[in-house]
Amino acid sequence: MHEFDLSNAIVQTVNKHAAGRRVTHITLRVGRLRQVVKDTLLFYLAIVGKDTPCEGATLEIVDVPAVLRCNTCENEWEIEIPAFICGTCGPGAVEVATGEEFMVESIEVEDEEDAACTAPR
Amino acid sequence: MHRTKVRVVEDALDANNTIAGANRSDFDRSDVTVVNLMSAPGAGKTTLLERALEDIAEEGLRVGVLEGDVQGSFDADRLSVLHIPVVQLNTDNGFGGECHLDANMVRSALPAVPLDKIDVLIVENVGNLVCPAEFRIGEDSRIMVCSVTEGEDKPLKYPLMFRACELVIINKVDLLQHLDFDVDRLEANIKQVNHDATVMRVSAKTGEGVDEVRAWLKALPARVAAEAAHDHDHADHDHPDHEHAPA
Numbered sequence: 001m002h003e004f005d006l007s008n009a010i011v012q013t014v015n016k017h018a019a020g021r022r023v024t025h026i027t028l029r030v031g032r033l034r035q036v037v038k039d040t041l042l043f044y045l046a047i048v049g050k051d052t053p054c055e056g057a058t059l060e061i062v063d064v065p066a067v068l069r070c071n072t073c074e075n076e077w078e079i080e081i082p083a084f085i086c087g088t089c090g091p092g093a094v095e096v097a098t099g100e101e102f103m104v105e106s107i108e109v110e111d112e113e114d115a116a117c118t119a120p121r
Numbered sequence: 122m123h124r125t126k127v128r129v130v131e132d133a134l135d136a137n138n139t140i141a142g143a144n145r146s147d148f149d150r151s152d153v154t155v156v157n158l159m160s161a162p163g164a165g166k167t168t169l170l171e172r173a174l175e176d177i178a179e180e181g182l183r184v185g186v187l188e189g190d191v192q193g194s195f196d197a198d199r200l201s202v203l204h205i206p207v208v209q210l211n212t213d214n215g216f217g218g219e220c221h222l223d224a225n226m227v228r229s230a231l232p233a234v235p236l237d238k239i240d241v242l243i244v245e246n247v248g249n250l251v252c253p254a255e256f257r258i259g260e261d262s263r264i265m266v267c268s269v270t271e272g273e274d275k276p277l278k279y280p281l282m283f284r285a286c287e288l289v290i291i292n293k294v295d296l297l298q299h300l301d302f303d304v305d306r307l308e309a310n311i312k313q314v315n316h317d318a319t320v321m322r323v324s325a326k327t328g329e330g331v332d333e334v335r336a337w338l339k340a341l342p343a344r345v346a347a348e349a350a351h352d353h354d355h356a357d358h359d360h361p362d363h364e365h366a367p368a
Contacts, residue, residue, distance in 0.1 A: 002252040005223070009133040017129045024124060028133075035251065035281050082280035082314050091316035104129040111123045 003037060006102065007044035011054050013104045023057040025108035031099035032066040033082075057107075066099030137256055140224035144231065144259025151236035154342040155244065157260035159282065161275075162248030164268040165292040167196045168325040170243065173334045174203050182339050185239040187230055189222040189247050196245065208233045212247060221252035224259060240342055250275070254282040261345045268293040269302045276310040283311055288319045288337060295324035 014026055030036050038061055049055050069076045070086035071093035085091045132138070148155050160166050174184050185206040188197040197209040210230040212219035219226070227244060234242060244260065246253040265286040267275055270293060276283040283289065289311050297304060308320050319337070323330035 002221075002255055005219075005221070005252060006133065006255070009136065012136050013129065013131055013133045017127055017131070033281065033284075034255075035279075082277050084284070084314055084316065091312065094316070102133050104131055104133050106129055107127050108124050109127055111125045 002035075003040040004044045004048070006036065007041060007048040010045060010104060011048050011052055014057075014107050015053050017104070017107060018053045018109050021053060021109035021111060023054045023107050023109050025058050025060065026054070027060045027062065027105045027107070029062045029064055029101045029103045029105050031064040031101040033096065033099040034102050036102070053109075062105065064098050064101045067097040068094050069097040070094050134255065134257075137224045140228055141257040141259040144224055144228055147231060147236065148242070148259060148261075153236050153239055153242050154262070154345050155242045155258075155260045156338075156341070157244050157246060157253070157258055157263045158266070159246045159250075159253045159263065159286070160248055160266035160268075161250050161271060164248070164266045164271065165325050166245050166248070166266050167199055169266060169290065169292060169323065169331070169334070170200060170245065171203070172325045172328060172331045173338065174200075174205060174243075177335060177338070178205065180335075180339065182241060183239045184241045184243060184338070185234060185236075187227065187234060187242060187244045189226070189245055191219070191247060206235050206239060220247055220249045221256055222246050222258055223256040227258040241338060250279040250282045254279075254285045262287050262341060264288045264290065266290045266292050267307070269297055269300060269304060269307070273303055273307040273310060276307070276314045280314045283314045283318070286315070286318060288321065289315070290334060291320065291322045292325055294322045294329060295327045 010026070010028065014023055041061070042059060045054070045059055049057065065078045067076055067078050068084060068086075070089050072089040073086065075086065075088065076097055084094050086094050158166055158170075170186060174186075177184055185208070186200055187208050187210055188194070188200070189210050189212065190196055192211055192213040194209045197207045200207045208230055210222065210226060212222065212226060222244065236242070244258060263286045265282060267289065269291060291304060291307060294304065304322065311318055311320055321330055321333050321337070323334060325331065
């Protein structure tokens with residue numbers, strides 16, 4: 001159910017960067033540890049984005065695997081269950097390498113043709 | 122019409138975190154340490170506060186409570202007998218409220234909180250194990266209460282919440298004799314997702330273990346100040362760009 005508020009946060013972030021231009025596509029990076037349900041997020045985004053520059057934009061969610069790193073043995077491994085423990089060294093020096101992302105990576109916006117031609121390349 | 126790709130690379134929760142930072146500045150200016158208290162509904166947050174904060178001012182700690190609830194002031198009313206500042210914050214807009222507090226809601230309630238008269242502000246979040254873990258409110262520390270009526274596997278089902286907290290209080294241990302509940306397994310599961318968490322076994326009803334919670338609260342401001350001083354030194358010497366990122 002946190003997906004509703006997460007959708008709000010996405011729409012705010014996207015609209016800020018869109019600066020009034022219509023958004024056609026949103027690419028999001030979501031770490032597995034965020035416990036985000038994709039279908040629910042898509043459902044709410046359509047509602048929250050309505051009547052904003054995000055309306056009608058397609059959404060691409062890039063899954064980021066949950067990868068832990070042990071700072072003692074410097075091993076890195078992907079987890080499928082929430083076990084934050086190094087098989088060799090125990091739990092002491094384990095940190096999350098990836099999997100906590102909740103990030104708007106990029107957006108695609110519609111530019112006026114003229115503006116696009118004069119924009120710096 | 123021409124389509125342009127815009128690189129954003131921004132945490133979608135930055136807006137909330139910015140407001141949380143503003144709250145944090147206000148708290149720091151008044152020298153107030155802030156605790157975000159979270160749990161599932163009915164785990165016993167309010168009962169624990171009733172017990173743990175009783176006469177705590179006589180022991181030299183001035184505590185205030187910001188009560189987050191979807192609706193009503195039942196919890197704030199219960200705490201009013203403690204004679205400490207209690208501010209009610211409802212998340213309801215008339216048609217069912219928010220399931221958590223975010224930085225902006227807390228900010229809107231701050232004018233009613235006498236920050237200059239307290240050392241510690243406890244923000245009792247809305248009962249929920251998912252959403253409150255996502256939204257920082259400007260707190261220094263996070264506590265969660267889980268009770269022995271909830272199931273030993275909860276840390277594995279809600280790792281985001283259990284990982285976010287520094288102190289996990291296992292409440293209602295007075296009921297263990299009536300339950301088929303393996304409290305050691307719960308604690309092992311907590312440690313599996315958050316090895317660094319401090320775990321306390323408490324009964325807010327009988328008072329068992331509550332002294333330990335009080336001692337933890339009383340020690341918190343000095344510990345937070347020491348950590349901030351350490352981080353500050355660290356930031357100056359090693360990482361000029363270091364930000365105090367949420368855990």
